[in-house]
Amino acid sequence: MTDKKRPGGELASRPLHFIWIADCSGSMGVDGKIQSLNNAIREAIPEMQATAQDNPNAQVLMRAIRFSSGAQWHISQPTPIEDFKWEDLSADGVTDMGKAFALLAEQLTIPPMEERALPPVLVLVSDGQPSDDYGSGLKQIEELPWGKKAVRLSIAIGEDADHEVLKKFMGRYAEEVGPLQANNPSDLKNYVRWVSTEVIKTASSPPSSELEEGASGKTVNVPIPLPPAKSEELEAEDDVW
Amino acid sequence: MQKRNESIPYMSIPEWGVIGDSVCGASHFRTNKANQDAIKWLPLESHATYALLSVSDGHGGAASFRSATGSRLAVEVATDVLSEFMITARETKNLSLIKSIAEEKLPLALHRQWQQKIYEHLLKHPLLKDELLLLKQAGLDEGDLDLDSCTAIYGSTLLSALVTPSYALLLQLGDGSILIVTDEGEVQKPLPGDPRLFAEETTSLSMHEAWKEFQTCFQVLSNKYPTLLLVSTDGYINSFPRDDDFHRVGCDILNIIRTRGIEDIKNNLSTWLTEASHLGSGDDITLGIVYRKDIVHNNQIEAEG
Known part of the structure; x- marks a missing residue:
């Protein structure tokens, strides 16, 4: 771009x-739920990569807790x-969600999180x-600045999922979209694709917003698009979970 | 140059120059969105013994669809208010009084006058149909519009630096950065920073009590003057992975001015900022540089003259 060296050190996109x-309790093994989740995430990766390529100013970094x-x-x-x-x-096994929250909280401190990261x-x-006791793990997340500012979403698989707990995890995002209810592999695939593409797209270049809540009508710091409608191909009677 | 001031035994009163630029962010470029930043400075004349520089970053979110105007009005207001302050302050030699007025009165004056400009702009340019739709998408109806939500439409930050023969005054509301560079190339961050400002959230002129959120720094200048002051919007600092990488901008610019001259900065600044946005944050980037003219090579000064 220039024949003369620009001022400053190394430049980098924002992480x-x-x-x-992911819930890997024994019930996830029933009716192929865990394999549907594996398939949905794996199939979403190419689209996720394409979405990330569209915004080179964000470096999307993936991790997973089970x-x-x-x-x-x-x-x-x-x-x-x-x-x-x-x-x-x-x-x-059982559903030790609280332990997963505690594990997550350890990684939301600065460091290892970067101060200039985009909201995770x-x-x-x-x-x-x-x-x-999921409450104490969730409290740890909510007490951390990056925990408060994270985009927190949830996907409920089947009718037995505890929506109240999922809503508590989502915090202010529960008012925006609520837990996404997947009653069959097709729903699950759609929602996984949505969080992997549309949410990434928004989260990778969020606008600034004022700190004070209320005046601008905002409830979350990264506004996210509406989730996809439930699959039309499968009606309620086709639900498998 | 002016005659040497008797109260400044080691250094005559310096002359100041200002340069700056503002570039549209790479991510805004991709989405056909206009630059939401603004910059304005004084002096426009040569041989000035003061400098005044302001930058502003419009939020650009769905609820701040007029923030490009908000940032432009912010730097205009800051230029007017701080110029008036500087002229009034010349009438007193009491620096303590100037400091207390600067810290206690200026934030309120800046906030109130920006609000006034916003109301005037809104009266002159009522919301258009598509803007009303944007308002609705942001969760507000026209009927809900009160004074605060009106200003949220124009939400912007404000960073200003004023240097005079006897003091330097820095004001910052919201994210962004002000750096001071000394003759030795040491880079200082005179304002402490606000730990609440991360994850794209910032204090803003659109906040109900924005004047309370200003950070100020008043430095008495006697025999040692800053060499450079760099004032930038957050798109710049966010383009560097570490503080050290960003602070290097200060000493690198000092070296470039000393070795290649101010014209080199003028000629390349837009390219550098554009490169930083493309390889870094993707955000709009604005950088203003206040420089002490005696650091510029003599040939440069003659060329300017």
């Missing part, structure tokens, strides 16, 4: 952390979306009710 928090009896990082290193590969989850996107996927 956008995207974290899946929780069942305990919680672990399924993909622990923030992985650039262009290198991201999905490793299949398997289902077994956290997506919780669950089909049941927490078997541990």
Whole structure:
């Protein structure tokens, strides 16, 4: 661009952390839920990569937490979306959602989060009710600046998912979109695709907004688009979960 | 140059120059959105012993669809208010009094006058049909519009630097950065920063009590003057992964002025800022540079003359 060196050090796009928090309890193994989730995430990766390519000013970094009896990082290193590969989850055990929240909270402090990062996107996927004290883990997230400012979304798989818990996780985003209810593989695929593309698109170049709430009518710091309508191909009687 | 001031034994009163530029962000370019930043400075004349520079960053969100106008009005108001302040302050030598007026009265004056300009603009240019739609999409109806939500449409930050023979005054509302560079190339950050300002949230002129949110820094200048003051919107600092990388801008610009001259900065600034936006934040970037003219090579000054 210029034959003379520009002032300043290295330039870099801003990191956008995207974290899946996946329920891998035994019930996720029923009716192919866990495999549908694996398929949906894997199939969404190319679109996610294309979306990220459209905005080179955000570096999308992927990670995943799995929780069942305990919680672990399924993909622990923030992985650039262009290198991201999905490793299949398997289902077994109970629903220690609180432990997953506590694990997540450890990573939302500064450091390891960068001060100049874009608000992270956290997506919780669950089909049941927490078997541990999820409240204390959630409190840890909400007490952290990046926890408060994160885009927190959830996908409820099947009718047994605990919407109240998912809403609490979503915080102010529950008023915007509520938990996304997936009753069949097609719904799940659509919602996974939506968070992987439309939400990433918005979160990767959010506008500034004033700190004070109320005057501008805003309730969340990163406004997100409306989620897709439920699949037309499958009516309620076709729901499998 | 003016005659040496007896109260400044080591250095005569310096002359100041200002240059700056504002570029549309790479992400705004991709979405056909206009630059929401604004910049304005004085002096426009040569041989001035003062400098006044303001930059502003319009929020650009769905609820701030007139923020390009908001930022333009912000720098105009700042230029008017601070010029008047500087002229009035010349009548006193009491720097403590000037400092207290600057800290206590100026934020309120800046906020009130910006609000006044916004109301006048809105009266002259009522919301258009498509703007009413944007308002609705942002969760507001025309009937809900009160004074605060009117100003939110124009939401903007404001950063100003005023340098005179006897003091420097810095004011900052919202994100962005003000840096001071010394003769030795040391880069200082005179304002402490606000830990609440991250994740794209910022204090703003559109806040109900915005005047309370200003950060100010008043420095008495006697025998040592700053060499450079750099005032920029947050798109610039967000283009660098670390503070050190950003602070290097200060000493690099000082070196360029000393070795290649101010014209080199003028000729390349737009390109540098555009490159920073493309490879960095993607946001609009505005940078204003107040420089002490005695650091510029003599040939440069002659060329300017």
